[in-house]
Amino acid sequence: MSDNELLQGLRAIVGENGATEAPDALAPHLVDWRKRHVGVADAIVFPRTTEQVADVLRFCAAHAIRVFPQGGNTSVCGGSVPATEGRNIVLALGKMNRILDLNPRNNSMTVQAGCVLADLQEAASKVDRLFPLSLGAEGSCQIGGNIATNAGGTNVVRFGNTRDLVLGLEVVLPDGQIWNGIRTLRKNNSGYDLKNLFIGAEGTLGVVTAAALKLFPKPKSVAAALMGFETVDAAVDEGIRLQGLFPGELVGLELISRSEFEISLRHGHELRNPFPDGVPPWLVLVELASSSVGDALTAQLQDALEAAYESGACQEVVVATSDQHRNEFWRIRHNVTEANGREGMGLTHDIAVPIYTIPAFMERAAAALATHYPQATQVVVGHMGDGNLHYIAMFSHAIWAEVADKAAFQRDLSHRLYDIAAELGGTFSAEHGIGSLHVDEMRVYKNRVEIELMQKIKSLVDPQDMMNPGRVLPS
Ligand SMILES: Cc1cc2nc3c(=O)[nH]c(=O)nc-3n(C[C@H](O)[C@H](O)[C@H](O)COP(=O)(O)OP(=O)(O)OC[C@H]3O[C@@H](n4cnc5c(N)ncnc54)[C@H](O)[C@@H]3O)c2cc1C
Structure with missing residues (x-):
């Protein structure tokens, strides 16, 4: 099939403006957010309906064209751009961005996959509900991408991962069949729970076109504080104590190293250092939310943190005095990914270990x-409450430029860290997914039975290997 026939075939499904091969239009969809992964595609298609997605997949299956679904293109593991060779199309979900049903009485909303996460948070808020998934990329990532990667973020400690927030799914299978699994039930034991197969499959088994999501009552009061510690051990001990003190209210528990905090401040527009006497070695950002009105929650948090301060457990406490103050803390936290990109070449690791082993991980990783890499600076930020650390070995651009075999260098460094995580009962991939970057690690760190079972499922659902080939699974 010629390039022109491909384009005409797609346009016959989605209309003249729904597909293009123009290099200018394609370019932003072929490079990832951090500009580290670049792919090739013969065309990009923007379906507006589930039926159009189904027709596109049928058409591509018939002509051996490989399909790379794309949401907000914020993947940090090379998952969102097409492969570097082959006959590929990008299937961009951004025009499927309608809220189909919003039902506060059922605490649910049903949405198309291309809805931007922040828009869904706002829609829920307008009916006095909370959609709790929250992450730095929420202004551009899409719910379909969040579902495909089983995204985590800052509220997992209270509300779970995306998987825990999905009640039902609609998926188009690689052969064009539509599976309508949209349900808003809390209980449904009727055979295999298929939705969980597609959540976290990173688009290798089909295209998520719509989802039914859980909502929660909107909190009436929120309290937050930044705490400073001399050691990571003390920070983790305090985090565990706060989990016990506020089991229902604790919604965020983030760990930040001084190096990361300072990078964020350095590269952040109008960010203010809340510590006048200098940034402590380790920071914990804690947030509580409650359904009770008034300042009681802030007072409770203040009391708990004063006790920690007076006992010497922590060295600094800054309690947010207003929503604006609280947002300032979160802006520093959410700015880290962008700031790290400006700072140098950061080799980021998305590991998770049981929370009580974080100090052991940190000690061994630092050693x-x-x-082995004395030129690197250790930079750490993570969702401490669920044991997920983004451990970054930061190199200056000048030092990185001198590294001859960058892929081998990165693999060697990463595997030293992944080995430590594995020995502590942890994982090399907590929330970002596998993409194209970590396929090698799947081979090394997953067991044979798991991999073979996944490969069997993949070849059953996608026998032609047309959906996101080269992602997630080793061949
Ligand atoms: C600043 C920043 C902060 C971040 N913070 C976090 C964080 O705290 N927690 C976290 O988990 N992640 C985080 N991420 C990573 C990223 O935002 C998430 O992985 C997000 O869920 C990806 O959504 P997306 O719409 O951008 O998907 P994309 O990046 O476009 O795609 C990701 C994967 O999903 C597949 N996909 C996308 N849409 C569909 C669909 N409709 N059907 C099937 N497959 C699909 C793609 O093929 C690809 O494999 C962050 C990224 C950035 C840039």
Whole structure:
């Protein structure tokens, strides 16, 4: 099939303006957010309906064209751009961005996959409900991408991962069949729970076109504070104590190293350092939410943190005095990914370990870095409440430029850290997914039975390997 026939075939399904091969239009969809992964595609298609997605997949299956679904293109593991070779199309979901049903009495909303996460948070808020998924990319990532990657973010400690927020799914299978699994039930034991197969499959088994999502009552009061610690051990001990003190109210528990905090401040527009006497070695950002009105929650948090301060457990406490103050803390936290990109070449690791082993991980990781990569700075930010750390080995651009075999260098460094996580009962991939970047690690760190079972499922659902080939699974 010629390029022109491909384009005409797609346009016959989605209309003249729904597909293009123009290099200018394609370009932003072929490179990832961090500009580290670049792919090729013969065309990009923008379906508006589930039926159009189904027709596109049928058409592509018939002509051996590989399909790479794309949401907000904010993947940080090379998942969102097409492969570097082959006959590919990008299937961009951005025009499927309608809220189909919003039902506060059922605490649910049903939405198309291309809805931007922040828009869904806002829609829920307008009917006095909370959609709790929250992450730095929420202004551009899409719910379909969140579902495909089983995204985590800052509220997992209270509300779980995306998987825990999905009640039902609609998926178009690689052969064009539509599976309508949209339901808003809390209980449904009727055979295999198929939705969980597609959540976290990173588009390798089909295209998520719509989802039914859980909503929660909107909190009436929120309290937040930044705490400073001398050691990571003390920070983790305090985090565990706060989990016990506020089991229903604790919604965020983030760990930040001084190096990361300072990078965020350095590259953040109008960000203010809340610590006048200098940034402590370790920071914990804690947030509570409650359905009770008034200042009681802030007072409770203040009391708990004063006790920690007086006992010497922490060295600094800054309690947010207003919503604006609280937002300032979160702006520093959410700015880290962008700021790290400006700072240098950060090799980021998305590991998770049981929370009580975080100090052991940090001690061993720091020793490995100091011994083998003394040019690197250790930069850490993470969702401490669920044991997920983004451990970044930061190199200056000048040093990175001198590294001859960058892929081998990165693999060697990463595997030293992944080995430590694995020995502590942890994982090399907590929330960002596998994409094209971590396929090698699947081979190394997952067991044979798991991989073979996944490969069997993949070949059953997608026998032609047309959906996101080269992602997630080793061949
Ligand atoms: C600043 C920043 C902060 C971030 N913070 C977090 C964080 O705290 N927690 C976290 O988990 N992640 C985080 N991420 C990573 C990223 O935002 C998430 O992985 C997000 O869920 C991806 O959504 P997206 O719409 O951008 O998907 P994309 O990046 O476009 O795609 C990601 C994967 O999903 C597939 N996909 C997309 N849409 C569909 C669909 N409709 N059907 C089937 N497959 C699909 C793609 O093929 C690809 O494999 C962050 C990224 C950035 C840039």
